[in-house]
Amino acid sequence: MIQKKKLIEVALPLEAINKACAREKSIRHGHPSTLHLWWARRPLAAARAVIFAQMVDDPSAYVDTLRADPKLKRRAETALKARLKLWEEARELAARAKGTNLAVPEPGPQPTMDEMLADIERQRLFRIIEDLVLWENTTNETVLQAARDEIWASWRRACAENADHPRATELFDRKKLPAFHDPFAGGGALPLAAQRLGLESYASDLNPVAVLINKAMIEIPPRFAGKPPVNPEARKEKSLIAREWKGAQGLAEDVRYYGQWMRDEAEKRIGHLYPKVEVTAEMAKARPDLKPYVGRKLTVIAWLWARTVKSPNPAFAKVDVPLASTFMLSTKAGKEAYVEPVIENGGYRFTVKVGKPKDEEGAKGGTKFARGSNFRCLMSGAPIASDYVKTEGNAGRIGARLMAIVAEGDRGRVYLAPTLEHETAAANASPHWLPEGETPSRLTGGGAQANRYGLKTWASIFSPRQLVALTTFADLVKEARERAKGHALDAGLPDAGTQLRDGGTGAAAYGDAVGAYLSFALSKQADLGNSLCAWEPIAQCPRHLFSRQALPIIWDYAEGNPLGDSSGAWTVFLDGIVKAFSKAFEFVAPTALGISRQADAGTQIVSLDKIVSTDPPYYDNIPYADLADFFYVWLRRALKPVFPDLFATLAVPKAEELVALAYRHTDGKAGAEAFFLEGMTHAMHRLVEQAHPAFPVTIYYAFKQSESQSDAGTASTGWETFLDAVIRAGFAISGTWPMRTENSSRMIGQGTNALASSIILVCRPREASAPTATRREFVTALKAELPLALAHLQRGNIAPVDLAQAAIGPGIEVYTRYARVLDAEGKPLSVREALALINQTLDEALAEQEGDFDPDSRWALTWFEQSGFAEGEYGVAEQLSKSKNTSVAGMVEAGILESKRGKVRLLKPDELPDDWDPMTDTRLTSWETVHQLIRVLEAGGEGAAAKIILKLGAKAEVARELCYRLYTLCERKKRAAEALSYNGLVQSWPEITRLARESESVNATITESQTTMYGQE
């Protein structure tokens, strides 16, 4: 088979992708991910860029075609001329420097016309990606179509080249793109991105909740695309039916209608449990702020409860004392409100006050005594130790007491003391059904897990009234489905009888589809309607449970009003879903086939002949199945008749889940690691065997914070075990691209090691004929190839923060090129050992680049490594200068060093002279160039820096190399602020060189040559 390199195997516009990913994280409204919660979702931006770049050819694969384009050829000729001039200049410089002390970089191989053509074309593809990743363009058909056209162009080339392939008919049909598959589909970002890029999309996951989410993302919308709503209200309005219903808008409109119907029905059935609160004259006596409300009934936003235990003090043994982590209800400036308990008649009651409490610290601390679950008895002040709370909890003796009521006022929240009516209303709720199953006894998410305090069943984390509400809504999903089916029949949809699960598109399937989306509102109701939801005193609303992947105990919880219209209300959830749904699926076409099904990645057969991009679980990071049970038990009640197979089991399957959780194995950590390695190897092997041979497989691996690089290099069991599995399965790795979804400057700014939040591995099945190598051969190959790869990445302007990780790719590529690498004793070299050798060679290559710098800069680099910009002894500095072939006086003259009273220190960028001109500097150093550029960039922006670059010519490139070196050094030394400056300069480089080119300066040749050199056209 003729296999061409894909773009992702050569280059990626990482910066643009990373920026878009970070931005996408802040999108709250209208993002398809808001349909249903899932843990650790990939951004759509990354998903789109990766799938696109794995499908389009790298331009080096079709230079012949490029050569035939006269316009392109002319541009390439100009670029080549400029590049050659620069190359000649560098060659001359290197030749002159030979035999002297001057260290000048080798110019590398002579640039060629083909390289120029490919470079220019690559930039064009990069621009498509840069458009594609923008959030604004997620449903922009023009942008998406441009990407699809490019995918098709590459595909037609592949079909033409492989017309003689023995399986050409199945594999290379020039009229049909291969389908896409993600075997660990989770929240569905990758399958959705593939579908939007014009591919038939398949999603599979072990977890039924994930399968359902993917159905909602890729399977259902196209099936009912373009159809008007069926509900009688919409059908009465002729104009509504006649208007154009794009994508899934009609379906979304029905979800809104039946969701509202459910809410109204729920009001009839359980409204009595959610009374309004009447403000009486009595209440206003102590609270003049309530006067305007006297006689009015206000809608409740939330009831705030404190859990209670019997006082451990024998004198108050009968009193259920509150475990309140705070008494502050609102800390919003000017709107403060708080609870003040009043002790009387051997017991206590809660009153609510407005304004700042006199004892602010006391109010903030509630009845907390110390950190953790330690409290004090409200009646006696006696300590309530966390062990006592645990014992009481496990004996089922933890209760709850109403602490305050939050109601909707005319201009904001009104906080009221509990009333008997409201305590009774809650107490009257008696659920007739309880969700089955137990909460996980262990979770990896941290915090004090609710399970340890006796909340051991799924039912126990809801109050009785919350259980009644959820059961009512779950049952109403079933009724709404039936109604929608009936109305769909009235509207003329065929009664094909085939249900959604069997591929139906008639009335019954339509009802099922409506039910599926309504059940997502049920999930949201569960997430924001349980007793582990805290009250948010600044935003003044309940906080949903899963802000992280854990079930932490909450001592004072907020019970939102499902029948109200604030946070926690059914209508709010419904509105969110309808908005996200109709906007995100506005342009879905009925032809965009999508299939979601349950499958174990270790045995699945869905990937056959498909393009695969996937995002497997990250070692021990998230126990998806344990967490997903929370939603499963409710979804099951609502949707079992719709998807009987998906909801056949009482809980989400766990045994096959590919996570390394020690608590699931009798032999703990070791068992978990072995299970993960073996299972992941099987899963990866399915991909080696099945994936379409014309495309590399792309695999995400996300780091945990704890897996960051340390001074000693990357040490991470998860990453190594994962790589090991991928390689054992038979993959060779041709790239490792770091992707950041967090804002890197923020991370560096916080002083943490900036790390990629995920790595994309680009894999191809390893050749059956792959040779075995000795350790020595492996190291020789690394030494020969890594410096070039490093230079290539730097030329592509990779951000210094990403360099180390991206450079692992070429190293692993060398390692996986061999069937095995054997050490001196004939034992295969482990992934851990190979990684160590790769890192070592990379360090050497970076250090070798040091040879490229002038003596002053080399001295400064070593000095900076030890002392940064701090003062040091003159004697030491002078001694060091000898070994670097320079002198302290010389460096003072060069303008980079201050030497006074026996001390020396490097000058900081803002201490450098602002009238500096590289053209007239008689002792020009790379060190000063870098720091002057930083100064100028920070003070005058890219335009000002461009003026300097223009004057520097080929020397600018050496300065950029120094910048990489300095970044690596600062990162190791945890010098966050400086690292940020060096990273920032490199990241601004393309823009600076672009501006340099545009500037009216005379030196057009230098500008042109630099811009091509730095990857801009």
Ligand SMILES: C[S@@+](CC[C@H](N)C(=O)[O-])C[C@H]1O[C@@H](n2cnc3c(N)ncnc32)[C@H](O)[C@@H]1O
């Ligand atoms: C990292 S998540 C995928 C997230 C997804 N890319 C997104 O953007 O939402 C990994 C997924 O692997 C699934 N999984 C774990 N073990 C599996 C197995 N044996 N077979 C199939 N899926 C599995 C989990 O249920 C989880 O949804």
